[in-house]
Amino acid sequence: MGVGDDMNKEIKKQLILSFVLLTFVVATLFFWYQNFIFHTYGEKVDYQYCLYAQNEEWQIAGYEFYQKGKTQGYGHARLTPLQPQLLKKNDEMTVTLHLKNHQPFIQTIKIQNDNQVLLLENQTGQNIFSEKDLQNVQLQIEVKRQKKSIYNQTLSMQKQDIMTYTSANKDYTLTNVYVTENWLKTGVFSSKDTKLAQKYPYMIVDYMYSTEQNQEVDINDYERFVYLKGKTEDFLNDQVEGIGYYDGQGSLFDMQLCCVITLMKSEDDLNPYTFTLPLNPIQKGES
Protein backbone atom coordinates (compact mmCIF):
# COMPACT_ATOMS: atom_id res chain seq x y z
CA MET A 1 0.00 0.00 0.00
CA GLY A 2 1.41 3.43 -0.95
CA VAL A 3 2.12 6.01 1.68
CA GLY A 4 -0.21 8.47 -0.01
CA ASP A 5 -3.11 6.10 0.45
CA ASP A 6 -2.70 6.24 4.23
CA MET A 7 -3.38 9.88 4.28
CA ASN A 8 -7.03 10.61 4.21
CA LYS A 9 -8.46 13.69 2.59
CA GLU A 10 -9.05 15.46 5.87
CA ILE A 11 -5.39 15.25 6.88
CA LYS A 12 -4.28 16.34 3.43
CA LYS A 13 -6.49 19.40 3.71
CA GLN A 14 -5.09 20.18 7.16
CA LEU A 15 -1.54 19.83 5.92
CA ILE A 16 -2.06 22.05 2.88
CA LEU A 17 -3.71 24.73 5.00
CA SER A 18 -0.94 24.50 7.59
CA PHE A 19 1.75 24.85 4.92
CA VAL A 20 0.02 27.88 3.40
CA LEU A 21 -0.16 29.55 6.82
CA LEU A 22 3.42 28.52 7.55
CA THR A 23 4.53 30.19 4.31
CA PHE A 24 2.82 33.43 5.40
CA VAL A 25 4.49 33.34 8.80
CA VAL A 26 7.93 32.55 7.34
CA ALA A 27 7.54 35.31 4.74
CA THR A 28 6.56 37.83 7.45
CA LEU A 29 9.51 36.78 9.60
CA PHE A 30 11.81 37.09 6.58
CA PHE A 31 10.62 40.55 5.53
CA TRP A 32 10.64 41.84 9.10
CA TYR A 33 14.08 40.46 9.83
CA GLN A 34 16.07 43.64 9.07
CA ASN A 35 13.61 45.75 11.01
CA PHE A 36 13.76 43.37 13.95
CA ILE A 37 17.58 43.29 14.00
CA PHE A 38 17.68 47.09 13.73
CA HIS A 39 15.38 47.57 16.72
CA THR A 40 16.49 44.65 18.88
CA TYR A 41 20.26 44.37 18.67
CA GLY A 42 21.34 47.99 19.08
CA GLU A 43 24.73 49.27 20.06
CA LYS A 44 25.71 48.23 23.54
CA VAL A 45 27.76 49.90 26.21
CA ASP A 46 29.60 47.78 28.69
CA TYR A 47 29.41 50.12 31.64
CA GLN A 48 28.58 53.70 32.47
CA TYR A 49 29.00 55.37 35.84
CA CYS A 50 28.54 58.96 36.88
CA LEU A 51 29.84 60.61 40.05
CA TYR A 52 28.77 63.81 41.77
CA ALA A 53 30.07 65.88 44.69
CA GLN A 54 29.28 69.18 46.31
CA ASN A 55 30.53 71.19 49.25
CA GLU A 56 30.28 74.88 50.11
CA GLU A 57 32.93 75.88 47.59
CA TRP A 58 32.53 73.46 44.69
CA GLN A 59 30.02 71.51 42.72
CA ILE A 60 31.43 68.65 40.64
CA ALA A 61 28.90 67.18 38.20
CA GLY A 62 29.11 64.37 35.71
CA TYR A 63 32.45 62.74 36.48
CA GLU A 64 31.96 59.72 34.28
CA PHE A 65 33.58 56.34 33.84
CA TYR A 66 32.59 54.35 30.79
CA GLN A 67 33.45 51.48 28.54
CA LYS A 68 32.17 51.51 24.99
CA GLY A 69 33.37 48.58 22.94
CA LYS A 70 37.14 48.58 23.27
CA THR A 71 37.37 52.15 24.55
CA GLN A 72 37.49 52.94 28.22
CA GLY A 73 37.43 56.46 29.48
CA TYR A 74 36.84 58.76 32.37
CA GLY A 75 36.58 62.48 33.14
CA HIS A 76 34.32 64.91 31.31
CA ALA A 77 33.22 66.48 34.62
CA ARG A 78 32.16 70.06 35.16
CA LEU A 79 33.65 71.90 38.17
CA THR A 80 31.70 74.95 39.25
CA PRO A 81 33.13 77.29 41.91
CA LEU A 82 30.31 78.32 44.26
CA GLN A 83 32.19 81.09 46.07
CA PRO A 84 33.48 84.28 44.48
CA GLN A 85 37.24 84.84 44.41
CA LEU A 86 37.85 81.10 44.60
CA LEU A 87 39.56 81.14 41.24
CA LYS A 88 41.47 84.00 39.67
CA LYS A 89 43.08 84.39 36.31
CA ASN A 90 46.49 82.63 36.06
CA ASP A 91 45.82 80.37 39.06
CA GLU A 92 46.95 76.81 38.66
CA MET A 93 44.53 74.15 39.69
CA THR A 94 45.31 70.47 40.25
CA VAL A 95 42.47 67.97 40.35
CA THR A 96 43.40 64.53 41.68
CA LEU A 97 41.00 61.61 41.74
CA HIS A 98 41.80 58.89 44.28
CA LEU A 99 40.35 55.48 43.47
CA LYS A 100 40.60 52.08 45.06
CA ASN A 101 43.04 49.74 43.25
CA HIS A 102 44.14 52.43 40.78
CA GLN A 103 46.83 55.06 40.57
CA PRO A 104 45.48 58.57 41.25
CA PHE A 105 44.40 60.51 38.17
CA ILE A 106 45.92 63.96 38.12
CA GLN A 107 44.84 66.80 35.84
CA THR A 108 46.35 70.27 35.96
CA ILE A 109 44.46 73.26 34.59
CA LYS A 110 45.59 76.83 34.03
CA ILE A 111 42.79 79.25 34.94
CA GLN A 112 41.90 81.68 32.16
CA ASN A 113 39.22 83.83 33.87
CA ASP A 114 38.10 84.70 37.38
CA ASN A 115 35.56 82.18 38.72
CA GLN A 116 35.90 80.08 35.62
CA VAL A 117 33.65 77.03 35.28
CA LEU A 118 35.98 74.18 34.37
CA LEU A 119 35.39 71.18 32.18
CA LEU A 120 37.73 68.30 32.80
CA GLU A 121 38.97 66.62 29.66
CA ASN A 122 37.85 63.16 28.72
CA GLN A 123 40.74 60.73 29.21
CA THR A 124 40.93 57.35 27.51
CA GLY A 125 43.16 54.49 28.55
CA GLN A 126 43.49 50.83 29.35
CA ASN A 127 41.95 51.05 32.82
CA ILE A 128 38.74 49.11 33.29
CA PHE A 129 36.65 50.14 36.28
CA SER A 130 34.37 47.95 38.30
CA GLU A 131 31.70 48.98 40.77
CA LYS A 132 34.07 48.10 43.64
CA ASP A 133 36.69 50.52 42.31
CA LEU A 134 34.20 53.35 42.51
CA GLN A 135 33.43 53.02 46.21
CA ASN A 136 34.95 55.73 48.39
CA VAL A 137 36.16 57.88 45.53
CA GLN A 138 37.84 61.08 46.68
CA LEU A 139 38.50 64.17 44.62
CA GLN A 140 41.24 66.46 45.79
CA ILE A 141 41.24 70.04 44.56
CA GLU A 142 44.32 72.19 45.00
CA VAL A 143 44.56 75.78 43.83
CA LYS A 144 47.93 77.52 43.60
CA ARG A 145 48.23 81.26 43.22
CA GLN A 146 51.73 82.53 42.42
CA LYS A 147 53.10 79.09 43.35
CA LYS A 148 51.50 79.24 46.83
CA SER A 149 48.80 76.79 47.73
CA ILE A 150 45.70 78.80 48.67
CA TYR A 151 43.11 76.01 48.65
CA ASN A 152 43.40 72.29 49.26
CA GLN A 153 40.30 70.26 49.97
CA THR A 154 39.15 66.71 49.37
CA LEU A 155 35.57 65.94 48.39
CA SER A 156 33.85 62.60 48.65
CA MET A 157 32.27 61.61 45.32
CA GLN A 158 28.88 59.87 45.23
CA LYS A 159 27.83 57.47 42.53
CA GLN A 160 24.58 58.67 40.95
CA ASP A 161 21.68 56.58 39.73
CA ILE A 162 21.71 56.35 35.96
CA MET A 163 18.75 55.66 33.73
CA THR A 164 19.12 54.62 30.11
CA TYR A 165 16.75 56.41 27.79
CA THR A 166 15.83 55.37 24.32
CA SER A 167 13.53 56.36 21.50
CA ALA A 168 12.49 54.90 18.20
CA ASN A 169 10.11 55.34 15.36
CA LYS A 170 9.79 53.13 12.31
CA ASP A 171 12.97 54.34 10.62
CA TYR A 172 15.15 55.94 13.29
CA THR A 173 16.39 55.01 16.72
CA LEU A 174 18.18 56.84 19.45
CA THR A 175 19.71 54.53 22.03
CA ASN A 176 22.01 54.66 25.05
CA VAL A 177 21.08 58.13 26.25
CA TYR A 178 22.32 58.22 29.85
CA VAL A 179 20.57 60.41 32.34
CA THR A 180 21.11 61.17 36.02
CA GLU A 181 19.24 63.71 38.13
CA ASN A 182 21.27 66.58 36.70
CA TRP A 183 23.35 65.20 33.81
CA LEU A 184 22.74 63.78 30.38
CA LYS A 185 25.03 62.00 27.96
CA THR A 186 23.84 61.94 24.38
CA GLY A 187 23.09 58.64 22.70
CA VAL A 188 23.63 56.83 19.44
CA PHE A 189 21.54 57.77 16.42
CA SER A 190 20.86 55.13 13.80
CA SER A 191 18.68 54.79 10.76
CA LYS A 192 17.27 51.96 8.73
CA ASP A 193 17.97 53.97 5.58
CA THR A 194 21.51 53.02 4.50
CA LYS A 195 21.70 56.03 2.19
CA LEU A 196 20.66 58.61 4.78
CA ALA A 197 24.14 60.20 4.87
CA GLN A 198 24.02 60.72 1.09
CA LYS A 199 20.49 62.15 1.14
CA TYR A 200 21.09 64.39 4.15
CA PRO A 201 24.82 64.99 4.68
CA TYR A 202 24.31 67.26 7.71
CA MET A 203 22.16 67.02 10.77
CA ILE A 204 21.34 68.67 14.08
CA VAL A 205 20.29 66.88 17.23
CA ASP A 206 18.68 68.89 20.03
CA TYR A 207 18.05 67.33 23.40
CA MET A 208 15.19 69.08 25.18
CA TYR A 209 13.50 68.83 28.55
CA SER A 210 10.12 69.94 29.76
CA THR A 211 8.83 70.32 33.28
CA GLU A 212 5.25 70.06 31.99
CA GLN A 213 3.67 66.70 32.70
CA ASN A 214 1.25 66.77 29.77
CA GLN A 215 0.84 63.64 27.76
CA GLU A 216 0.57 65.72 24.59
CA VAL A 217 4.02 66.71 23.38
CA ASP A 218 4.13 70.40 22.55
CA ILE A 219 7.60 71.39 21.47
CA ASN A 220 7.06 74.96 22.74
CA ASP A 221 7.07 73.65 26.33
CA TYR A 222 10.58 72.34 25.96
CA GLU A 223 13.92 73.96 26.79
CA ARG A 224 16.98 73.13 24.74
CA PHE A 225 19.51 71.25 26.77
CA VAL A 226 22.18 69.90 24.43
CA TYR A 227 22.83 71.04 20.87
CA LEU A 228 24.84 68.89 18.48
CA LYS A 229 25.52 69.71 14.85
CA GLY A 230 27.67 67.73 12.46
CA LYS A 231 27.91 65.39 9.53
CA THR A 232 25.23 62.72 9.39
CA GLU A 233 27.90 60.08 8.73
CA ASP A 234 29.67 60.99 11.98
CA PHE A 235 26.39 60.73 13.90
CA LEU A 236 25.68 57.33 12.38
CA ASN A 237 29.20 56.16 13.26
CA ASP A 238 28.71 57.33 16.85
CA GLN A 239 31.46 59.93 16.62
CA VAL A 240 29.43 62.90 17.84
CA GLU A 241 28.81 63.08 21.54
CA GLY A 242 27.69 65.72 23.96
CA ILE A 243 27.12 66.20 27.65
CA GLY A 244 24.40 68.31 29.21
CA TYR A 245 24.35 69.60 32.78
CA TYR A 246 21.05 70.58 34.31
CA ASP A 247 21.18 73.30 36.97
CA GLY A 248 17.49 74.01 37.46
CA GLN A 249 15.12 72.87 40.17
CA GLY A 250 14.09 69.22 40.44
CA SER A 251 15.40 66.10 38.85
CA LEU A 252 15.65 65.21 35.18
CA PHE A 253 14.01 61.89 36.03
CA ASP A 254 10.76 63.75 36.71
CA MET A 255 10.82 65.61 33.42
CA GLN A 256 9.81 64.76 29.92
CA LEU A 257 12.79 64.48 27.64
CA CYS A 258 12.75 64.54 23.88
CA CYS A 259 15.05 64.86 20.97
CA VAL A 260 14.52 66.97 17.86
CA ILE A 261 16.32 65.63 14.82
CA THR A 262 16.91 67.95 11.88
CA LEU A 263 18.19 66.40 8.68
CA MET A 264 19.67 68.81 6.14
CA LYS A 265 20.68 68.53 2.51
CA SER A 266 23.31 71.26 2.96
CA GLU A 267 24.81 73.05 5.93
CA ASP A 268 22.38 75.98 5.52
CA ASP A 269 19.36 74.10 4.21
CA LEU A 270 16.29 76.34 4.60
CA ASN A 271 13.82 73.47 4.35
CA PRO A 272 15.26 70.74 6.51
CA TYR A 273 13.42 67.55 7.46
CA THR A 274 12.65 67.76 11.17
CA PHE A 275 11.03 65.27 13.48
CA THR A 276 10.77 64.61 17.21
CA LEU A 277 11.73 61.51 19.11
CA PRO A 278 10.35 61.39 22.68
CA LEU A 279 12.83 59.81 25.09
CA ASN A 280 11.67 57.18 27.55
CA PRO A 281 13.61 55.42 30.29
CA ILE A 282 14.12 51.72 29.77
CA GLN A 283 16.38 50.60 32.55
CA LYS A 284 18.63 51.55 35.35
CA GLY A 285 22.20 51.68 34.10
CA GLU A 286 25.23 50.16 35.76
CA SER A 287 25.23 52.09 38.97
Next chain:
Amino acid sequence: MKAGRKDKMTLYMLRNAFSTLLIAFVSFMISLISYYECSFVEALRRLFFVNIYTTLYFLLLWLLNYMIFEISKIIFDTYENILTYKFILVLCLVAIILFFVPMLDLFQWNFIFLCLFIALRQIKQLYIHKKRPSNGL
Protein backbone atom coordinates in the same frame (compact mmCIF):
# COMPACT_ATOMS: atom_id res chain seq x y z
CA MET B 1 -16.87 14.24 19.47
CA LYS B 2 -17.32 13.35 23.12
CA ALA B 3 -16.99 16.12 25.70
CA GLY B 4 -14.14 14.37 27.54
CA ARG B 5 -12.11 13.97 24.37
CA LYS B 6 -12.74 17.60 23.45
CA ASP B 7 -11.48 18.73 26.87
CA LYS B 8 -8.39 16.58 26.46
CA MET B 9 -7.75 18.06 23.04
CA THR B 10 -8.00 21.62 24.41
CA LEU B 11 -5.62 20.64 27.19
CA TYR B 12 -3.12 19.19 24.70
CA MET B 13 -3.38 22.27 22.49
CA LEU B 14 -2.78 24.51 25.49
CA ARG B 15 0.19 22.41 26.50
CA ASN B 16 1.64 22.64 22.99
CA ALA B 17 1.01 26.38 22.83
CA PHE B 18 2.66 26.89 26.20
CA SER B 19 5.67 24.70 25.32
CA THR B 20 6.30 26.47 22.02
CA LEU B 21 5.89 29.83 23.76
CA LEU B 22 8.46 28.75 26.33
CA ILE B 23 10.87 27.72 23.55
CA ALA B 24 10.61 31.14 21.86
CA PHE B 25 10.87 32.92 25.21
CA VAL B 26 13.94 31.00 26.43
CA SER B 27 15.67 31.49 23.05
CA PHE B 28 15.01 35.23 23.14
CA MET B 29 16.26 35.44 26.72
CA ILE B 30 19.49 33.55 25.94
CA SER B 31 20.09 35.70 22.87
CA LEU B 32 19.44 39.04 24.61
CA ILE B 33 21.37 38.13 27.78
CA SER B 34 24.41 37.00 25.79
CA TYR B 35 24.29 40.02 23.45
CA TYR B 36 23.82 42.71 26.10
CA GLU B 37 25.54 40.77 28.91
CA CYS B 38 22.67 41.83 31.09
CA SER B 39 20.46 40.37 33.82
CA PHE B 40 17.30 38.33 33.21
CA VAL B 41 15.08 41.24 34.27
CA GLU B 42 16.80 43.63 31.88
CA ALA B 43 16.47 41.12 29.02
CA LEU B 44 12.78 40.79 29.92
CA ARG B 45 12.40 44.56 29.65
CA ARG B 46 14.17 44.60 26.32
CA LEU B 47 11.85 41.90 25.03
CA PHE B 48 8.53 43.41 26.13
CA PHE B 49 8.93 47.08 26.96
CA VAL B 50 11.58 48.64 24.72
CA ASN B 51 9.90 48.49 21.34
CA ILE B 52 6.96 46.82 19.70
CA TYR B 53 9.07 45.32 16.89
CA THR B 54 10.94 42.95 19.20
CA THR B 55 7.74 41.88 20.95
CA LEU B 56 5.91 41.28 17.66
CA TYR B 57 8.81 39.27 16.29
CA PHE B 58 8.75 37.17 19.44
CA LEU B 59 5.03 36.48 18.98
CA LEU B 60 5.58 35.61 15.32
CA LEU B 61 8.38 33.21 16.23
CA TRP B 62 6.07 31.58 18.73
CA LEU B 63 3.41 31.19 16.03
CA LEU B 64 6.02 29.67 13.72
CA ASN B 65 7.09 27.22 16.43
CA TYR B 66 3.49 26.23 17.11
CA MET B 67 2.77 25.64 13.43
CA ILE B 68 5.93 23.64 12.84
CA PHE B 69 5.06 21.54 15.88
CA GLU B 70 1.50 20.91 14.70
CA ILE B 71 2.67 20.02 11.18
CA SER B 72 5.29 17.66 12.58
CA LYS B 73 2.53 15.95 14.59
CA ILE B 74 0.34 15.46 11.52
CA ILE B 75 3.25 14.08 9.49
CA PHE B 76 4.47 11.80 12.26
CA ASP B 77 1.04 10.46 13.11
CA THR B 78 0.29 9.79 9.45
CA TYR B 79 3.53 7.95 8.75
CA GLU B 80 3.92 6.54 12.26
CA ASN B 81 4.41 2.97 11.05
CA ILE B 82 7.14 3.91 8.60
CA LEU B 83 9.05 6.67 10.40
CA THR B 84 9.25 5.35 13.99
CA TYR B 85 12.64 6.07 15.58
CA LYS B 86 14.20 7.32 12.31
CA PHE B 87 12.26 10.56 12.62
CA ILE B 88 13.62 11.10 16.13
CA LEU B 89 17.19 10.42 14.99
CA VAL B 90 16.84 12.88 12.14
CA LEU B 91 15.51 15.54 14.52
CA CYS B 92 18.43 15.05 16.92
CA LEU B 93 20.85 15.21 13.98
CA VAL B 94 19.25 18.46 12.75
CA ALA B 95 19.58 19.91 16.29
CA ILE B 96 23.30 19.03 16.34
CA ILE B 97 23.88 20.45 12.85
CA LEU B 98 22.02 23.65 13.78
CA PHE B 99 24.46 24.18 16.62
CA PHE B 100 27.28 24.64 14.10
CA VAL B 101 25.38 26.63 11.46
CA PRO B 102 26.45 30.30 11.43
CA MET B 103 23.17 32.13 12.04
CA LEU B 104 21.61 34.44 14.61
CA ASP B 105 21.86 32.62 17.96
CA LEU B 106 18.18 33.33 18.58
CA PHE B 107 17.15 31.09 15.67
CA GLN B 108 19.84 28.57 16.54
CA TRP B 109 18.54 28.07 20.10
CA ASN B 110 14.90 28.27 19.03
CA PHE B 111 15.14 25.53 16.39
CA ILE B 112 17.41 23.34 18.51
CA PHE B 113 14.87 23.44 21.35
CA LEU B 114 12.02 22.93 18.92
CA CYS B 115 13.67 19.86 17.33
CA LEU B 116 14.32 18.39 20.77
CA PHE B 117 10.76 19.10 21.87
CA ILE B 118 9.29 17.45 18.77
CA ALA B 119 11.65 14.48 19.30
CA LEU B 120 10.52 14.20 22.92
CA ARG B 121 6.88 14.21 21.88
CA GLN B 122 7.55 11.45 19.35
CA ILE B 123 9.41 9.37 21.94
CA LYS B 124 6.39 9.73 24.19
CA GLN B 125 4.11 8.68 21.31
CA LEU B 126 6.26 5.64 20.49
CA TYR B 127 7.01 4.26 23.90
CA ILE B 128 4.53 5.58 26.42
CA HIS B 129 1.33 5.66 24.38
CA LYS B 130 2.27 2.87 22.02
CA LYS B 131 -1.15 1.34 22.13
CA ARG B 132 -3.05 4.55 21.68
CA PRO B 133 -4.47 4.94 18.19
CA SER B 134 -3.17 7.85 16.18
CA ASN B 135 -5.32 10.85 17.01
CA GLY B 136 -3.25 13.92 16.19
CA LEU B 137 -2.86 15.02 19.78
